[in-house]
Amino acid sequence: MKRSSFIRDQYFPFILFLFSPILTLFIALKEYKSSWAKNVLWLFVVFFAFSMSKIFDEWDISRYIQQFKDFHSRDVTFSIFWEDIINNNPDFLQSLINYLVSRITGNTQVILAVYGTVYGYFFSRNIFYMLEFLKDKITIKIGLVVFAVSFIVSIMDFNGFRYWTAAHMFIYGIVNFYLLEKKKYGFFWILITFTMHFSFSLNIIVFIVHEFFLKKQVLLGIAMYIVTLNMGSIGVDKLIPKDLMPKTYEQKASTYANEDNMAAVKETESSYAVNSYVAWPRTLLNYLTWAIIVTILFKLVYRRIELPNPEMLSMVFWFGSVANLAATNSISGARFISIFSILFFIYAFFIYDYLIEEYYFNVFVEYYSWVFVVSAIVNIRRLFDVLGFSALLGGPVIRAWMPEDIPIIDAFKAFFPSF
Numbered sequence: 001m002k003r004s005s006f007i008r009d010q011y012f013p014f015i016l017f018l019f020s021p022i023l024t025l026f027i028a029l030k031e032y033k034s035s036w037a038k039n040v041l042w043l044f045v046v047f048f049a050f051s052m053s054k055i056f057d058e059w060d061i062s063r064y065i066q067q068f069k070d071f072h073s074r075d076v077t078f079s080i081f082w083e084d085i086i087n088n089n090p091d092f093l094q095s096l097i098n099y100l101v102s103r104i105t106g107n108t109q110v111i112l113a114v115y116g117t118v119y120g121y122f123f124s125r126n127i128f129y130m131l132e133f134l135k136d137k138i139t140i141k142i143g144l145v146v147f148a149v150s151f152i153v154s155i156m157d158f159n160g161f162r163y164w165t166a167a168h169m170f171i172y173g174i175v176n177f178y179l180l181e182k183k184k185y186g187f188f189w190i191l192i193t194f195t196m197h198f199s200f201s202l203n204i205i206v207f208i209v210h211e212f213f214l215k216k217q218v219l220l221g222i223a224m225y226i227v228t229l230n231m232g233s234i235g236v237d238k239l240i241p242k243d244l245m246p247k248t249y250e251q252k253a254s255t256y257a258n259e260d261n262m263a264a265v266k267e268t269e270s271s272y273a274v275n276s277y278v279a280w281p282r283t284l285l286n287y288l289t290w291a292i293i294v295t296i297l298f299k300l301v302y303r304r305i306e307l308p309n310p311e312m313l314s315m316v317f318w319f320g321s322v323a324n325l326a327a328t329n330s331i332s333g334a335r336f337i338s339i340f341s342i343l344f345f346i347y348a349f350f351i352y353d354y355l356i357e358e359y360y361f362n363v364f365v366e367y368y369s370w371v372f373v374v375s376a377i378v379n380i381r382r383l384f385d386v387l388g389f390s391a392l393l394g395g396p397v398i399r400a401w402m403p404e405d406i407p408i409i410d411a412f413k414a415f416f417p418s419f
Contacts, residue, residue: 049116053388221317
């Protein structure tokens, strides 16, 4: 490769990013096979976090920002900080990030950029795993499916930094452990998730139990997943062995699972669902999930074909079974189900060659492809709530000169109140 071509291919996207992150992101997704493409998505998440035009008070991240400001305004020594961590915060990673950055600056945009850097790394890698597994088979229709899956835990969920970062870390670790055969590396990231959010202790237990007792139990795992769909809620607080947990973990589990907290979470979630179309993408993906499950069962039972990496497949369904049992608990609910869904679709893309052989699977994707267009529109509409004009009209260079930004949706509503 000529030096001029190398500079154009490797550096030009990042130069363009300084002035138009969205345009650069579109180019990166089109050129997803390029080594730099995933890093453009990573940078876009950092920019999105840095330049968020609105942060709602009910978002978790507003509490993390306030903690960051408190650390900066008070002269807290590291020994005092660490003593508090040991006694009260076993999931310390986010607090540690806040403390370390607060020693350097009290600028809110800086800590948001740091959050975006951490979240964006795992988010971008997980999205590009899907693209890489599909290889040359990405049509417009399957691209719309990937887009819908990428919004299960999307760039916007950065606002729940602790849980959703841990979620993408867990997914990243699982993919490396099973599909990329990087056992030690993958296990490290699976294990470290509990330091970001304590509830991932349960996920780690599920993973370890699976490795010792349930490996390759695919049909049993699918059966358990189907059975647990209608078993109701057991609740995370009953699933986690509290007697074996440190006292601080037990206190956190009880706090998250108490009735008042569950009622508050449900009230908050219902306030977001003013427009019924917000649920369409998830409903559509649920139908596609069942189409894939039926196809997998047809392959395993009727055609007796062994699918690649059955360890990953059994892990996905055993985890899905636990997610179903925890489905109405405030700390789990859609959260655990969301992790299951992403893991499931990553594996589906991994075995895509086997899926497209089946006539009815192709019919489903063909018939519902137009609905995935609606899904894309709905998800983009949600993004407009917090994405500012700086992302559309400029980039970091322009945003640095803008003291405040305006959400795109506010401008639309000025002209189209029902939008």
